[in-house]
Amino acid sequence: MVVLFATAALAWVVFSTLAVDPAALTAGVVMFGTPTSVSTFVYTTELGGDEGFASLNVFVTTVASIGSLFVLIHLIG
Incomplete structure (x- = not known):
């Protein structure tokens, strides 16, 4: 869960520095707070990597994103 918040926080810093409009800032932060499941598994x-570890990563980041997305949307929105 820490990784989801860390990547979202990094996105917030970068997008804030670039002075983008609020919609782009919100979309970028929420996007970086989502699970890494698709790219990891593919x-x-x-x-030919460790499919068991990839499966665990998909599960953990998906479950963790339930909480992290609620928090991120509340903070950004």
């Missing part, structure tokens, strides 16, 4: 299966 890269793992295509490159």
Whole structure:
């Protein structure tokens, strides 16, 4: 869950520095606070990685994002 908040916080800093409009700031922060499941699983299966670990990553980041997205949307919105 820390990674989801860390990437969202980094996105907030970068987008704030670039002085984008509020809609782009919100979209960027929320996007970086979402689970990493799609890219993790695709890269793992295509490159012959540890599918068990990728599955665990999908599960953990998806469950953690339930809480993190509520918090991020509340803070940004």
